[in-house]
Amino acid sequence: MGTEHLERRVVVSGVGQSQIGRQVDRSGLQLTLDAITAAVADAGLRLDDIDGLATFPGGGAANLPGYANGNLYEVQDALGLRTTWRQGIVEGLALPFYGTAQAVATGQARHAVIWRTVKEGSAARNAGGRPAYGSTKPVAEGPLAWLLPVGMLSPVCQVAPYAMRYMHEYGATREQLGWIPVTQRAHAALNPDAVYRTPLTLEAYLESRMISTPMCLYDCDVPADGATAIVVSAIETAGDLRAPVRIEAMAGVVEGRPSWDQWEDMGRVGHGAARAMWERTDLRPADVDVAQLYDGFTIEVVWWLEALGFCSTGEAADFVDGGSRISLGGELPLNTWGGQLSGGRLHAGFGHTAEAVRQLRGEAGERQVDGAQVVALGNVGGFEAGAALLTRW
Amino acid sequence: MDATTGIPPAVTEETAAFWSAAQEGRLVVEQCTACGATSFPPRGICRSCRGRETSTAEITDRGVVYSFTVNHQRWLPDLEVPYAMVLVEFPAHPGVRVTGRLRGCPAEETRIGMLVDIGFEPGPGGQAIPSFIAAGADA
Numbered sequence: 001m002g003t004e005h006l007e008r009r010v011v012v013s014g015v016g017q018s019q020i021g022r023q024v025d026r027s028g029l030q031l032t033l034d035a036i037t038a039a040v041a042d043a044g045l046r047l048d049d050i051d052g053l054a055t056f057p058g059g060g061a062a063n064l065p066g067y068a069n070g071n072l073y074e075v076q077d078a079l080g081l082r083t084t085w086r087q088g089i090v091e092g093l094a095l096p097f098y099g100t101a102q103a104v105a106t107g108q109a110r111h112a113v114i115w116r117t118v119k120e121g122s123a124a125r126n127a128g129g130r131p132a133y134g135s136t137k138p139v140a141e142g143p144l145a146w147l148l149p150v151g152m153l154s155p156v157c158q159v160a161p162y163a164m165r166y167m168h169e170y171g172a173t174r175e176q177l178g179w180i181p182v183t184q185r186a187h188a189a190l191n192p193d194a195v196y197r198t199p200l201t202l203e204a205y206l207e208s209r210m211i212s213t214p215m216c217l218y219d220c221d222v223p224a225d226g227a228t229a230i231v232v233s234a235i236e237t238a239g240d241l242r243a244p245v246r247i248e249a250m251a252g253v254v255e256g257r258p259s260w261d262q263w264e265d266m267g268r269v270g271h272g273a274a275r276a277m278w279e280r281t282d283l284r285p286a287d288v289d290v291a292q293l294y295d296g297f298t299i300e301v302v303w304w305l306e307a308l309g310f311c312s313t314g315e316a317a318d319f320v321d322g323g324s325r326i327s328l329g330g331e332l333p334l335n336t337w338g339g340q341l342s343g344g345r346l347h348a349g350f351g352h353t354a355e356a357v358r359q360l361r362g363e364a365g366e367r368q369v370d371g372a373q374v375v376a377l378g379n380v381g382g383f384e385a386g387a388a389l390l391t392r393w
Numbered sequence: 394m395d396a397t398t399g400i401p402p403a404v405t406e407e408t409a410a411f412w413s414a415a416q417e418g419r420l421v422v423e424q425c426t427a428c429g430a431t432s433f434p435p436r437g438i439c440r441s442c443r444g445r446e447t448s449t450a451e452i453t454d455r456g457v458v459y460s461f462t463v464n465h466q467r468w469l470p471d472l473e474v475p476y477a478m479v480l481v482e483f484p485a486h487p488g489v490r491v492t493g494r495l496r497g498c499p500a501e502e503t504r505i506g507m508l509v510d511i512g513f514e515p516g517p518g519g520q521a522i523p524s525f526i527a528a529g530a531d532a
């Protein structure tokens with residue numbers, strides 16, 4: 001395969017996170033600055049080396065309280081940077097480093113940082129419960145105009161009919177899906193930064209309250225406060241970096257009818273991105289040592305396992321059943337930091353990417369997968385989709 | 394019937410015809426004047442032939458539940474739960490899938506493949522929202 005692929009001209013050089021918790025009583029700006037300074041130090045760089053700055057989503061693009069934090073210009077001013085490339089991404093974030101990698105690979109920046117800061121845990125506490133998606137705006141616009149008026153007031157309501165359809169077509173059961181949160185909670189117990197670390201049993205999963213059938217409480221990720229920053233650097237700077245990680249392949253594909261209500265079959269949402277990603281590498285699913293798969297909801301993990309080719313369509317519920325394959329020590333350790341289900345909803349693959357980098361460097365502590373060489377990322381739910389392979393330097 | 398709690402839709406150039414017909418209890422979708430294809434939601438362009446001239450067509454057929462969910466969570470202060478929501482398809486109109494509430498049967502009896510009649514009910518912002526009625530049979 002050609003080294004002309006632009007993602008091979010860059011590396012992920014640093015990851016950094018603020019304090020993470022169900023609630024962290026500091027402003028979004030302070031969490032953001034903590035994460036960026038940590039990520040730049042982690043890369044072995046100085047803040048003055050940073051010339052590209054990006055965030056998801058762009059300022060003010062919030063459909064939920066606490067969803068968007070840190071203004072691009074405020075952060076640049078606070079850190080005293082000079083930038084040659086900036087991006088606030090509201091739509092099209094297939095992978096956290098998708099745009100930054102493109103910018104650095106094409107010479108628009110040499111060391112670019114992207115951050116994602118959430119204060120959704122505090123927002124839920126302040127509202128007395130998880131607020132409706134879209135409740136920050138007086139009317140529902142665009143695709144939401146067909147969902148919020150009829151009572152599809154949260155992404156869980158929106159994904160639930162596709163989970164229902166999947167279970168109907170393939171015979172998948174809640175008893176099988178439950179192994180995803182149970183296994184990820186066991187991984188979270190080994191991650192001191194995870195939001196929930198006490199063991200979760202399959203019985204507790206099955207008895208937990210229903211949110212929107214068939215998705216119960218433990219099928220949903222946990223609103224959290226925290227910031228994650230990721231630094232992408234030009235590959236020719238590798239000698240200056242502490243512990244770079246390669247981007248072997250990445251792709252972002254949106255096809256079909258991209259909305260929560262019109263997808264022909266949301267179970268296939270990641271298939272296009274995965275196929276495009278595998279076309280950019282000689283590696284195969286059997287080469288993957290660790291999987292970091294987007295888990296806004298358990299069913300999205302099922303779909304990513306199939307999209308990336310770890311099992312065939314309709315077989316992922318069998319794949320996760322019992323938890324042995326997806327546990328540490330299993331054939332495909334899954335969401336080793338606890339994922340968004342237990343580690344906290346850091347959102348949009350930022351927590352997953354930070355963990356992928358730590359695993360490839362051998363810096364994942366008690367949850368380290370021995371000799372991890374290749375990590376697969378399957379990212380975003382709903383109708384956006386990105387897939388990537390990160391590999392050891 | 395009391396209006397259901399929710400967030401009202403923004404009514405746009407493309408969607409005004411849908412919400413106005415909804416007030417009369419009628420389901421209208423976009424139809425291409427060139428090729429006759431029907432589509433939902435309205436985009437002001439045909440998704441089959443990309444023709445820019447469109448009109449509206451009313452659907453009166455029974456629909457089939459593609460899938461559903463029963464929401465139990467009170468996302469808004471006055472939201473009454475639980476309630477069923479259905480994604481409904483119309484075999485004679487391949488480009489059309491409409492999401493709405495379901496009434497006419499207990500929420501827990503909702504099933505994939507059940508037949509539903511078209512209906513509307515008072516919703517947020519003075520709009521009428523799709524509210525399908527269980528027809529007591531499967532497709």
Ligand SMILES: [Zn+2]
Nearest residue numbers: 425428439442
């Ligand atoms: Zn046409």
